[in-house]
Amino acid sequence: MKRLLLLILCICSVQTYHSQEDGDGVVSLNLPARNSLTFNKFNINPTFSFVREQTKYITFNNKREWVQFENAPLTYFGSYSGRFAENIGAGIGVFQQNYGVLTTFGGLLNFAYNARIGRSNNLTFGLNIGAYKSGLNTGAVVTNFDDPSLQNIPDNTVLTINPGINFGTDYLDFGISINNLVMYNFTSSTLIEENQEQSIDAHVMYTGYMDSRGFFDESKFTGLLKTDIYEDKTIVSAVAMITVPKGFWFQGGYNSFYGPTAGIGLNITNNIALEYNYENAIGENANFGSSHDFSIAYRFQNNKYYDYSPQDEVTSILSKNNKRRRRVVKSNSKKTKTSSKAQTKLTENKKAEEAINIAKAKAEAEALAKENEALALLEQKKKEEQIKQAQLEKIEADKKAQEIADKRAEIAELQKAKEEAEAQAKLLAEQKAKEEAEVQAKLLAKQKAKEEAEAQAKLLAEQKAKEEAEAQAKLLAEQKAKEEAEAQAKLLAEQKAKEEAEAQAKLLAEQKAKEEAEAQAKLLAEQKAKEEAEAQAKLLAEQKAKEEAEAQAKLLAEQEEAKEAVETESKIDLIENPTDELAISMKAIRTSTDNSKDYQNELLDRFNEIVEIKDKDLKSLKEENDLSEQGIVVAPRPFKSITAENNELNAIKKDLDKVIISRANKIEELTALYNERSEISEYVLDEVTIFYKKEIDKLNNEQQKTKALRSQLNEKLETIRIATEFEKRRRIKRAAYNSDEDQYNQDRATLKNIKQTTKLNESVFKPEDFDYGEQLGSNISILKNIKNVESGYYLIIAVHSDKKRRDEFLTKVVSAGRTDIDFFHDVSTSKYYIYYEKHTNISDANKALKTKGNRPYNGKMSIVKIEN
Incomplete structure (x- = not known):
């Protein structure tokens, strides 16, 4: 085990x-x-x-x-x-x-x-x-x-x-x-x-x-x-x-x-x-x-x-x-055997300890019994004293209760006599008041009839005066309208004559300007044609001289190229068809490195493509997170698993490292053969040695560039990976931990943006232009525990659960001239309540509701009470 x-x-x-x-x-x-x-x-x-x-x-x-x-x-x-x-x-x-x-x-x-x-x-x-x-x-x-x-x-x-x-x-x-x-x-x-x-x-x-x-x-x-x-x-x-x-x-x-x-x-x-x-x-x-x-x-x-x-x-x-x-027992996997003497001593100690414990327990039990007996006697005595005290208190209470009952009966008789006297006085007062009221009513009736007659006469006089004034005003208005129409007709005739004269003068001026412009254009065209002919003749002469010079130079170049081609063909033949074994081996290695170069470049290109894709994904993710934090809602980019992409990238990196190592080994092998051949005096300065010296330098430079590019791509990839992990955490955090405070800040930013960017609309809105959302009815709704809002009575003009519909309503209200618009959010129902007026008591809120006017956005106004 x-x-x-x-x-x-x-x-x-x-x-x-x-x-x-x-x-x-x-x-x-x-x-x-x-x-x-x-x-x-x-x-x-x-x-x-x-x-x-x-x-x-x-x-x-x-x-x-x-x-x-x-x-x-x-x-x-x-x-x-x-x-x-x-x-x-x-x-x-x-x-x-x-x-x-x-x-x-x-x-x-x-x-x-x-x-x-x-x-x-x-x-x-x-x-x-x-x-x-x-x-x-x-x-x-x-x-x-x-x-x-x-x-x-x-x-x-x-x-x-x-x-x-x-x-x-x-x-x-x-x-x-x-x-x-x-x-x-x-x-x-x-x-x-x-x-x-x-x-x-x-x-x-x-x-x-x-x-x-x-x-x-x-x-x-x-x-x-x-x-x-x-x-x-x-x-x-x-x-x-x-x-x-x-x-x-x-x-x-x-x-x-x-x-x-x-x-x-x-x-x-x-x-x-x-x-x-x-x-x-x-x-x-x-x-x-x-x-x-x-x-x-x-x-x-x-x-x-x-x-x-x-x-x-x-x-x-x-x-x-x-x-x-x-x-405490020491760690032993095998228990050692104790001697019989030690075992006996251990047994005796254990028995002694048990006897001590038993005696101690017995003494504790006896002491506890005595203590319980004393407590019982004390409890019995205390109980008897309590019973005696209760009897005395009962007698005293009965005595006080009888005194209170007698006093209450006496007060009741006095109260009854007082009530009967008050009832008699009240009856007499009511009779007298009734008689006085009848006399007063008769006087008021006469006075009212007289006032109504006077008011009727006054009303007839005012009606007649009003009709005469209206007739007089109508006559004056007709006279004034006639005079204004005649003055307007005269003014229009004068204006028309003036415009016809100006148009005639303008037509003559334009005709004269057109004729002068045509004459000038003709003169310029003739001058330009002459200049172009002279320039063309000069250009042809220069072109002919240039062609003759180029033909002479071309002939000399072709002769030189032919000579160099012969020499180059000879050099290429020596390089491509070597005769010694070292040169043959060097050619084979060079061919192998040339073949692996294309594959190496292909891997680098694929490596770079994946890095660019990851960089593009990072930028898109960062842009989405930045816009979301600014309160701008954008559609999220499609999610893709990075497992397959990472597997492909790891395979490319592994193959690229293999190719780089393989080419490095071949370059070292080619360098060793070159050094060995250059030590032979016969081949020190021949064309093959000179060619492979340049070829080795070129291959080393290519490898250095490849390694540098690979390192750059690895560094860029690591930078992208770290930044991507950060943005992913931002995105998950935004989805998981979008707290009420963050939501509140985003809502405030959205409202501020709407107020700052919305222009006044000159056209007149109608009630049907506004989406009021959920209707609350005429009853007062009560909301509790609403954060960031004070308690009170709010005049709600719209209720929305969707942010887009909320923002559209807010934009229309602001464009209609209402810039003090605001809203609060109920987390329990995920609803937004839009308002622009708040009161501390119900009477003021009801008064404001009755005087809301005919503004189109007030069509569904209701009252909501907040209790925090």
Whole structure:
């Protein structure tokens, strides 16, 4: 068994590890078990299900990280783990993690095996195997449009292996583990090589006990120093825990990435325990807020003591005797036989200890019985005094009640007499008032009749005066209209005569100008024809002289070329048809390098094409993110998986490296042959040697340029990769974590843009030109807990759920002249309420609703009350 575990650990250790997030929704295993030294320790190192353990636990854990950040990481973990045999620890767990828009669900299997080294030392091997499914958490995605990039993210089934080893002494433990050493994606049937959560973790742990006579007597102290080494960062952490023999423990620590932590745990009973840990974020994570870790565990009773761990007696806050007793047993895989004398002494000591415990328990029971008897007598006496006091209080209460009843009867008689007198007075007053009212009514009737007669006479007089005034005004208007028509006719006649005279003069001027222009044009044409004829004659003469000179030069050049061609043909024949063996070998190598050059150039071109495609994708993604942050909604670019593209790119890079190495080897071989041939005096300065010297220089220059181009493409590709990962995170973050505050800022920016860019419309709008959306009716709607809006009564003119319809309505209202338009958003219903007036009380709101006027956008106005 030990050999098998050693073989597995050695095979796993030779794997390489990288750090990059997969682009197809694969999430690396990263359970946040960094705060607790009591439960689920095998998540820290696979050997910790065995190391310093005696019992088995069932544990349920919930961790909420960065609580101020919406859709923050959330982990649920349940496990059964602990010590199962003298040399075996094991555990099994089920977990679910939510990372914003991504989620994982799966299980974890742990196994630890211990091998004894000497009398006091132990070597423990551990292995965690996790299997889980990761994918998109559609419930956490909040978007206003379908995003193909999110819809195309597949679900992935992943297997991960985490080996570990620990070397332990009496009080110290040293160990190392590799997280996510091997990750295999069953969905794509590929080994995941780019893993951002792959790390090497090393730890040093101390476990000891405090010897004192105070509160901390026999308290257990555990300290853990741990280092997590990733490809691009290193995290150092330290945790210390003190377990007090009163049934509780407390711990604290610091993590260079996550910040300080503090926690407390307690045993409710000998089997049930609770633990809470608080973690405060620091640095770049400070804005995300703190983290909270809750655990509840059930501890199984252990009747067997194992080696290589102290056996601490479990106590609880409900226990009467909280004194801890511990038994330390050294690590031995084979128990040594004790002598009969030692065995006898051990038995006697055990019997003596039992007798002491029995006597002590008997004394405690007798003292408790006496104490209970005294308490019972005291309780009986107290009860009798209470009964006596209650009887006295009852007599006093009855006496007071009778006095109150008599007084109430006397008050009732007085009240009745008073009411009868008031009723008689009221009846007389009503009779008198009725008589006075009848007299007053008669007087008012006479007065009203007189006023109506006077008003009627006045109305007739006013009507007659009005009719006479209207007749007079009509006559004056007709006279004035006649005079204005005659003046207008006269003015039109004068205007027409003036225009005809001006037109005649203009026609004569244009005719004269046309004749002068034709004469001038004719003169210029004749002059130009003469100049062109002279220039043509001069050009022909120059052309003829030039052709004769070129013919002479061409003849001389052809003679020179013929001579050089003969010499070149001779040189080429020597190079292409060599006679010595070295030259023949050099020609074969040159031919091979020429053939591989075309393939090398083709690979470089394909490499460059893929880099350009990735650069273009990056620019498109960045432009989309920038526009979205400015509040401009654009259709998302289609999502494509980069797996096939990356596989093709890796194949090209691999083939290109092979070609470059092959050509370099051939150039070195050609150089060696050249050096060997140039040392022969017969061939030192012949045409073949001179040619291959130039050819080798040319090949070396080509290789240098190829290597430089390959390096440039690799650097550009790396730059694009980093920028693309950043933009992808921006895009996912925008889809997953589009908080209410971000939504509010985008809405404010959109409203500001509409007000600044919308021009007034001179045409008159009609009510049917406006889309009012959902109609609220005449009843007052009440909304609660609306952010960024004060409580009050709002005059709502439109309600929309769609942003496009909202913006169209706002644009029309602004173009109609209403620039104080505004709106607020109800998150619970995803509706936008558009308004331009707000009141603090219902009477003012109703008054404003009645006087809303006939503006076309007010056609469906209603009142909404906000209560925050």
